[in-house]
Amino acid sequence: xxxxxxxxxxxxxxxxxxxxxxxxxxxxxxxxxxxxxxxxxxxxxxxxxxxxxxxxxxxxxxxxxxxxxxxxxxxxxxxxxxxxxxxxxxxxxxxxxxxxxxxxxxxxxxxxxxxxxxxxxxxxxxxxxxxxxxxxxxxxxxxxxxx
Amino acid sequence: xxxxxxxxxxxxxxxxxxxxxxxxxxxxxxxxxxxxxxxxxxxxxxxxxxxxxxxxxxxxxxxxxxxxxxxxxxxxxxxxxxxxxxxxxxxxxxxxxxxxxxxxxxxxxxxxxxxxxxxxxxxxxxxxxxxxxxxxxxxxxxxxxxxxxxxxxxxxxxxxxxxxxxxxxxxxxxxxxxxxxxxxxxxxxxxxxxxxxxxxxxxxxxxxxxxxxxxxxxxxxxxxxxxxxxxxxxxxxxxxxxxxxxxxxxxxxxxxxxxxxxxxxxxxxxxxxxxxxxxxxxxxxxxxxxxxxxxxxxxxxxxxxxxxxxxxxxxxxxxxxxxxxxxxxxxxxxxxxxxxxxxxxxxxxxxxxxxxxxxxxxxxxxxxxxxxxxxxxxxxxxxxxxxxxxxxxxxxxxxxxxxxxxxxxxxxxxxxxxxxxxxxxxxxxxxxxxxxxxxxxxxxxxxxxxxxxxxxxxxxxxxxxxxxxxxxxxxxxxxxxxxxxxxxxxxxxxxxxxxxxxxxxxxxxxxxxxxxxxxxxxxxxxxxxxxxxxxxxxxxxxxxxxxxxxxxxxxxxxxxxxxxxxxxxxxxxxxxxxxxxxxxxxxxxxxxxxxxx
Numbered sequence: 001x002x003x004x005x006x007x008x009x010x011x012x013x014x015x016x017x018x019x020x021x022x023x024x025x026x027x028x029x030x031x032x033x034x035x036x037x038x039x040x041x042x043x044x045x046x047x048x049x050x051x052x053x054x055x056x057x058x059x060x061x062x063x064x065x066x067x068x069x070x071x072x073x074x075x076x077x078x079x080x081x082x083x084x085x086x087x088x089x090x091x092x093x094x095x096x097x098x099x100x101x102x103x104x105x106x107x108x109x110x111x112x113x114x115x116x117x118x119x120x121x122x123x124x125x126x127x128x129x130x131x132x133x134x135x136x137x138x139x140x141x142x143x144x145x146x147x
Numbered sequence: 148x149x150x151x152x153x154x155x156x157x158x159x160x161x162x163x164x165x166x167x168x169x170x171x172x173x174x175x176x177x178x179x180x181x182x183x184x185x186x187x188x189x190x191x192x193x194x195x196x197x198x199x200x201x202x203x204x205x206x207x208x209x210x211x212x213x214x215x216x217x218x219x220x221x222x223x224x225x226x227x228x229x230x231x232x233x234x235x236x237x238x239x240x241x242x243x244x245x246x247x248x249x250x251x252x253x254x255x256x257x258x259x260x261x262x263x264x265x266x267x268x269x270x271x272x273x274x275x276x277x278x279x280x281x282x283x284x285x286x287x288x289x290x291x292x293x294x295x296x297x298x299x300x301x302x303x304x305x306x307x308x309x310x311x312x313x314x315x316x317x318x319x320x321x322x323x324x325x326x327x328x329x330x331x332x333x334x335x336x337x338x339x340x341x342x343x344x345x346x347x348x349x350x351x352x353x354x355x356x357x358x359x360x361x362x363x364x365x366x367x368x369x370x371x372x373x374x375x376x377x378x379x380x381x382x383x384x385x386x387x388x389x390x391x392x393x394x395x396x397x398x399x400x401x402x403x404x405x406x407x408x409x410x411x412x413x414x415x416x417x418x419x420x421x422x423x424x425x426x427x428x429x430x431x432x433x434x435x436x437x438x439x440x441x442x443x444x445x446x447x448x449x450x451x452x453x454x455x456x457x458x459x460x461x462x463x464x465x466x467x468x469x470x471x472x473x474x475x476x477x478x479x480x481x482x483x484x485x486x487x488x489x490x491x492x493x494x495x496x497x498x499x500x501x502x503x504x505x506x507x508x509x510x511x512x513x514x515x516x517x518x519x520x521x522x523x524x525x526x527x528x529x530x531x532x533x534x535x536x537x538x539x540x541x542x543x544x545x546x547x548x549x550x551x552x553x554x555x556x557x558x559x560x561x562x563x564x565x566x567x568x569x570x571x572x573x574x575x576x577x578x579x580x581x582x583x584x585x586x587x588x589x590x591x592x593x594x595x596x597x598x599x600x601x602x603x604x605x606x607x608x609x610x611x612x613x614x615x616x617x618x619x620x621x622x623x624x625x626x627x628x629x630x631x632x633x634x635x636x637x638x639x640x641x642x643x644x645x646x647x648x649x650x651x652x653x654x655x656x657x658x659x660x661x662x663x664x665x666x667x668x669x670x671x672x673x674x675x676x677x678x679x680x681x682x683x684x685x686x687x688x689x690x691x692x693x694x695x696x697x698x699x700x701x702x703x704x705x706x707x708x709x710x711x712x713x714x715x716x717x718x719x720x721x722x723x724x725x726x727x728x729x730x731x732x733x734x735x736x737x738x739x740x741x742x743x744x
């Protein structure tokens with residue numbers, strides 16, 4: 001829904017990787033998707049961020065995946081990104097990355113009926129810091145991850 | 148090489164909808180090949196596959212003797228390329244595949260195995276690498292031939308001419324015709340206007356709404372909602388009566404959109420098959436929105452004296468996709484004439500590939516993925532027995548099981564995705580039934596687990612290495628099983644699309660040695676305690692001419708019945724084959740061999 005940069009404080013792939021992994025992307029070759037090395041200076045979008053967050057949770061933090069991701073189907077765009085369905089589902093259901101409520105698009109106009117992950121939306125530095133904090137500190141994870 | 152800016156101008160009717168079922172194939176597509184068997188990296192390791200892991204899988208295939216059972220193709224799925232081309236060419240991701248693809252192919256070939264790879268007809272691969280074959284088909288085919296591949300799976304993300312995954316949603320302008328209010332014919336002193344209500348709608352999809360025709364296109368088959376049986380596209384036919392043969396002008400009163408049901412691409416044609424002649428096959432100028440109508444530019448059309456049936460349609464969803472996959476097939480044929488490379492199309496059933504993929508491919512995916520929770524090193528991934536979407540064993544089975552008439556040695560095979568045996572979320576019983584289903588349905592058998600978890604004689608091994616069950620899939624007669632009975636459908640169990648899993652199905656598969664394999668499958672998670680029987684007359688009525696020796700079966704007075712999971716055998720004379728109840732998600736598979744009359 002909102003693929004462009006709506007905030008000039010968007011964070012690059014490289015900066016996001018450094019923030020999360022505390023390493024240069026080149027040191028993580030083979031672990032993280034290689035687009036983060038080759039397009040390091042590009043602004044990162046939410047679906048790419050979701051992939052990195054999930055990889056960190058699983059491979060670095062050794063946090064088990066949620067096996068039943070069907071509650072994430074509430075996100076209408078969950079299956080738009082076939083290779084990142086699981087990444088998005090995990091970070092959403094664990095309360096790390098939020099969804100967006102486009103209630104104006106629902107038939108009734110009510111809140112909670114038209115939720116999107118909005119995978120192409122760019123990530124701001126502030127949001128990146130919030131995601132990192134929620135990854136590391138479970139008490140900060142969102143109980144209701146919808147904006 | 149460059150990315151095209153519009154769909155190809157198709158001048159050869161071999162790529163047209165009318166030619167899909169003419170039995171003619173393109174670019175040396177070979178027939179007579181049984182479903183491929185092997186291992187694919189995606190369900191096992193996702194994008195985290197490496198050269199080291201691939202070699203480890205190859206070693207396990209040999210250690211377990213799986214190669215001798217037929218599992219020979221070792222396929223690298225997404226995640227193996229550099230995300231950008233190097234001097235315009237595909238290149239290996241050097242951390243994960245340091246030796247390169249040629250070396251890996253040589254390694255596998257030296258072990259008697261075959262090497263498969265992956266790409267995409269769009270601009271990018273699904274995982275995002277900017278190395279899709281679109282615009283690079285000839286060059287990429289050369290690379291693959293140089294590397295020595297034997298198999299390629301080709302995905303559909305970022306495809307330019309449809310609203311595929313990551314593609315522009317507004318690509319519906321290519322895959323649907325505009326809404327049509329009327330057509331007019333002028334010329335030779337003649338004028339005729341026909342309102343939309345005068346059109347005859349054929350096929351499925353188009354409808355007359357208020358004062359216009361809409362929905363002229365092809366159904367999207369990616370999700371589980373649409374049955375694959377029956378017409379999946381439609382046309383609007385206008386009967387135009389002119390006094391003399393000659394050149395006329397056709398104008399169309401239309402409105403455009405960029406959404407499913409209303410697009411901007413119109414095809415105007417006369418005739419069928421070899422007489423097919425196109426007079427328009429392009430975008431019309433967009434009208435701004437679907438409520439705003441305009442008159443089209445004059446379309447020259449040559450009419451015969453009397454009644455002419457003008458076809459207004461849009462089959463480009465299927466035709467464009469066939470054309471794009473064909474470009475790669477053509478590249479292979481030019482780079483290596485007569486090559487044996489298997490082509491596995493993976494556009495998720497979006498464009499109803501069972502109609503057209505037989506012209507170039509060896510198998511075609513029929514639905515979206517069986518799991519989106521694929522594994523990684525140390526993580527077995529997750530799947531389901533059933534789901535509301537495509538992400539389950541039964542979702543895939545429910546569609547594939549009624550697609551038997553689209554498959555065969557002379558065509559190719561329906562592909563309900565790679566197997567999920569070994570993934571989390573399913574029991575050993577479910578895995579056994581999954582193996583039965585895929586073997587009976589002549590699906591490609593692509594293992595998708597970390598084979599280092601398997602030892603000879605353990606539960607997983609006993610499922611994937613059952614010779615008798617594999618033999619069904621690899622039977623030389625090459626006929627996909629037919630559903631001849633279901634507790635949920637009395638009249639037409641072979642063609643009705645059933646999605647409620649509270650039922651038991653019976654499949655029958657004719658075999659080359661004159662036998663028939665029967666599979667009793669409980670799709671429910673609950674035990675079904677009632678006895679269920681099928682008899683010879685039912686088998687004959689459904690399989691009929693497909694049997695290799697119908698008379699032998701019909702006249703037999705005794706039968707050898709072998710349970711292909713337990714190995715138990717018995718002789719019987721009744722010709723009625725019964726299972727006395729099935730546990731949830733379980734199956735019984737009986738091979739029935741007639742013993743003489």
